[in-house]
Amino acid sequence: MAVTGEEAIYGDSVITTKLDSAIAWARESSMWPYIFGTACCAIEFMSVASSKFDISRFGAEVVRFSPRQADLLIIAGTVSYKQAPILKKIYDQMTEPKWVMSAGACACSGGFYDNYTTMQGVDEIIPVDVYISGCPPRPEAFLEGLMQIQKLQAKPTKYLKKRAKREFKGRLDA
């Protein structure tokens, strides 16, 4: 399509778009994850972050350990009932837009720890956007999960606004 009007002066060097799309594009390639790593899955995340799999190819290597600076919460490992209030607090401290990835069997469903101490899935206490299977998931699975999140957050503004208003009532929300 031929560029017309004022943009034509600058040739190909200017792209017109909506502000929301521009922001979504920028966010997509600079997710700042918070690693809530509790167990074996966190060791696989170490592989995701190191040279061979290299999460920085997807712009998400700036791992933050302050929830206030992070927009992606990766829960990698078993969450016990004792751990649950801490996870909830960290989630609550993150600012919107925030995304949650539940990595591995334990975080998704309790895994094979069907007993008195293990929470049977983190979605009992916080909302989850993407679930990754595996015990632990392979590094490629982490990257796939990240790409799914990127797709979600590039969705139209209407979706994001609706999402921000969603209601969630977990077991720890009295």
Place this chain on the structure above:
Amino acid sequence: MLSQCEKKIEFSKTKNSRYIVKLKDIKRAIKFLKQEKNYNFLVDITAVDYLDFCEPKQKRFAIIYLLKDDSFDNLLVLKAYLNEDEIIDSITDLYEGANWSEREVWDQYGLKFKNHPNLKRILNHKEFVGHPLRKDYPMTKGQLCTKTDDLMDEMTPKLKAKGYENHDDLMFLNLGPAHPASHGTIRTFVALEGETIVGAVNEIGYLHRGFEKSCENHTYNQIIPYTDRLNYCSAILNNIAFAHTVEQMLGVELPDRGQFIRVIIGELSRIIDHLVCLAANLVDMGALTNYWYLYNPRETAYQLLSKLTGARLTNSYMRIGGMTHDLYDGFEDDLKECIKDVEKGMHDTLSLIEHNRIFQDRAQNIGIVTGDEAINRGWSGPNLRASGVNYDVRVNHPYYHYDTFDFDVVVGSQGDVYDRMMVRFEEIRQSIKIIDQAMKTLPGGSYSVADHSITFPLKKNVYSNIEGLMNQFKLVSEGVKVPNQEFYSSIEAANGELGFYIVSDGSGTPYRVKVRPPCFFSMATLSAMVEGEMIADAVLSLGSLNIIAGELDR
């Protein structure tokens, strides 16, 4: 004194001495053993609930003490029966290491100890009601936790003892459980004066995922994947420790090829475990480059393990009586490649840090633990050896022909962060030495026990004859039947003495499994280690102990 003990009973083939003692005599007996017979090393304290046991016992519970003497060669098991309302004399004044173990017995079984400094829950949360390892506690009855413990009940007396009547000038800070340097899920609550730690309290149990309870409704082979997830940095060593214990209970020994494969893969696991510990410790120090140097060889090892076992991290390679399958063709070349990478990573790292003033200043004379203290607190493995104590299960209680391999037990001199790291570097070299020797002399033949009431028959036989079919059916539906007995055995895992105390009732499912996790005892020392140190050094002290939460909290 021990002659007053009721009787000496023998129910295992090892030389381990076992005594049943009256509850009121327990403390006296242990005191005598420690003071007169030099039983200075408390291996573990555990309990058993005999409520549903196949044969009636005199009382519902038993408390069990495992002790080793100065030479580490002799293991002694003391056992006392008791009912719920009876109170046990605490031995925390004799062994520092008993503190957390007794708390765990209280937490899991509800047995009370007299004169314990702070008998409160340790693995389960504060709001938990009941004692989960009792047989009448339902397996899946979870209890929601709504708030965290402020830990001031431990902190206030600690500060008071140091002369801090009020806390106005102190700053309280939580290092963890969600903290990048907390290595998972460890909480260190500190009171600071400036940057100096004046009081520290540790809380664990955030990754308590009920390993021991889960063992009670799975067959022996089904437990193998759970053991993977104890120390998940060296999963196969946990497999071996568990399988080795059960095999001894069954009275079977692996064919030589099986034993050698376990040595080779076990030592490789030790190497990759040490790599993670060192890499993480150096990151804590700010030396990020070394992380890549040390972590990338681990990827090569993952490739090899994936090819061999089908999994990178949680391998489940071992089975009771052997392993899933033999080594593959070309394994030797892959292993050589892997070791070459490890050696290169080590060389690159050491050339950066070995004579580096910054590294030495950060690591030397930090977090010092003397040999006597380490023994008293139940340390083992590289941490204990860094404090100058020559104890290695591979040498003191040789298994799998370890006595025929030529390797050195690496011992430190100061017991500081530097020694603990350097011991691990050198242990990697020694493990490579063992692997080389084992590969050279790797015998042929079978790798698993031939008895098909223990190991699976060949599929060919399952489909073609009734005996094979029966074996397969029995093993799948009932599991390996282990004779009725109580047994403790340990191996040298990456973190130290990893032992299993197993109570069997003759069925295919263990009645009780207790792990002796090496880092539980190291962790119990951390608060004492870091008091008086700067906060940045506390991070290094924690890293140098190689605490793996899966093993710590089980």
